[in-house]
Amino acid sequence: MIHIGQPKVTIEGEYAILSNEIDIDGLRKTVWFKVSKCYGEYLCYERSDAYVIAVLNYAMRNGHDIECDTPISEDLYYNVDKYLIDALVAYNIDFHRPLIKADIASETLPCANAVGTGISCGVDSLHALACQTNLKFKRHNITHLTFNNVGSHGVGEKAASLFASRCEQPKKFAEEYNFNIVISDSNLMDVIEQNHYKTHTYSSMFPIFCLQKLYSVYFYASSGYNYHEFRLDDSPSRSCGSYEMLSLPLFSTRNLRIYSEGEGLTRMEKLKEVVKYKPSYKYLNVCLLTEDNCGKCEKCVRTLLGIDALGELDNYKEVFDIEYYRKNKSWYVQQLVNQKSLKKHDYIELASYFRGEITPFMHLRALPYKVLGWFPFLRNGMIHRIIKQWRK
Numbered sequence: 524m525i526h527i528g529q530p531k532v533t534i535e536g537e538y539a540i541l542s543n544e545i546d547i548d549g550l551r552k553t554v555w556f557k558v559s560k561c562y563g564e565y566l567c568y569e570r571s572d573a574y575v576i577a578v579l580n581y582a583m584r585n586g587h588d589i590e591c592d593t594p595i596s597e598d599l600y601y602n603v604d605k606y607l608i609d610a611l612v613a614y615n616i617d618f619h620r621p622l623i624k625a626d627i628a629s630e631t632l633p634c635a636n637a638v639g640t641g642i643s644c645g646v647d648s649l650h651a652l653a654c655q656t657n658l659k660f661k662r663h664n665i666t667h668l669t670f671n672n673v674g675s676h677g678v679g680e681k682a683a684s685l686f687a688s689r690c691e692q693p694k695k696f697a698e699e700y701n702f703n704i705v706i707s708d709s710n711l712m713d714v715i716e717q718n719h720y721k722t723h724t725y726s727s728m729f730p731i732f733c734l735q736k737l738y739s740v741y742f743y744a745s746s747g748y749n750y751h752e753f754r755l756d757d758s759p760s761r762s763c764g765s766y767e768m769l770s771l772p773l774f775s776t777r778n779l780r781i782y783s784e785g786e787g788l789t790r791m792e793k794l795k796e797v798v799k800y801k802p803s804y805k806y807l808n809v810c811l812l813t814e815d816n817c818g819k820c821e822k823c824v825r826t827l828l829g830i831d832a833l834g835e836l837d838n839y840k841e842v843f844d845i846e847y848y849r850k851n852k853s854w855y856v857q858q859l860v861n862q863k864s865l866k867k868h869d870y871i872e873l874a875s876y877f878r879g880e881i882t883p884f885m886h887l888r889a890l891p892y893k894v895l896g897w898f899p900f901l902r903n904g905m906i907h908r909i910i911k912q913w914r915k
């Protein structure tokens with residue numbers, strides 16, 4: 524049984540904190556969520572919504588029911604209980620169907636009608652900014668950029684320092700382009716320990732619903748699955764993003780609409796919009812390894828090739844070492860051939876732009892990757908380790 528207590532708001536120095544006790548089979552821990560004091564009035568202590576979504580996937584995987592001291596919003600309770608849980612249980616026989624015990628709140632909460640989206644300065648968030656600003660749809664123009672620490676930076680102290688250093692870029696961006704910025708921190712992932720890849724939609728809803736009196740619309744960057752890739756079964760290689768077309772509308776209530784921003788678009792289709800968005804020339808940041816773009820990690824390589832494919836390299840001299848890329852182009856194209864051989868769909872799409880530059884020798888060098896592409900079960904085995912070693 525997961526017991527969700529009553530959320531409380533406290534002010535500590537510069538921060539407003541929403542805290543709540545969560546008890547899992549008798550082990551009680553406090554989950555805290557911290558924002559700047561100026562957002563304190565929007566912290567939602569009247570509902571259990573944020574906590575129910577945050578623990579839902581965990582409850583299904585670990586056989587727990589859920590009990591709440593504070594009511595759940597009617598729309599959310601109805602959507603989750605009547606649709607989402609049944610759909611997931613139908614396709615995953617090892618998932619438990621949690622019984623949710625809570626009062627229902629049907630009245631509307633006050634709302635500041637802000638329109639939010641996360642900002643990491645990567646392709647997804649800059650796509651949201653390129654496409655959801657200056658719209659004729661006044662209630663859908665982004666007003667608030669958010670940077671949340673709910674799991675994507677890892678857990679523990681290392682995650683805290685990574686989060687602190689990664690905040691700087693979004694802060695600068697918001698200041699330069701006149702957006703409000705909401706930076707939040709939480710220990711959610713330390714309390715509900717789960718695989719971020721498998722549960723990120725759920726944990727990412729937590730900061731949004733903690734501030735549900737602030738937002739009426741929220742653009743959550745889509746996970747890059749096309750409509751034809753919609754799946755509910757939990758296979759090892761698939762994230763919970765494969766059913767966001769279902770889960771996000773069901774997490775939405777009549778007060779807060781969550782969109783899967785860029786839904787159904789491929790990475791190159793998103794990048795085509797990003798390269799038209801001038802702030803990206805100064806702020807695009809995709810690196811997996813370092814604060815600035817290293818130019819060599821998988822995401823830097825993929826993005827550089829994408830920008831090159833669109834003929835926009837010169838616009839990105841501030842954020843990438845374009846001269847290095849040009850000098851070492853054949854190494855980059857080789858990486859593309861290798862990744863394509865592994866059947867990664869982003870690279871299959873990219874390869875069509877580089878047809879004239881892919882040589883027979885590159886195909887030959889990518890042969891070990893082709894073998895892994897044909898026999899994916901080898902990827903975690905000895906052969907994969909040998910190939911990795913060989914690549915060095």
Ligand SMILES: [Zn+2]
Nearest residue numbers: 810817820823
């Ligand atoms: Zn990098």
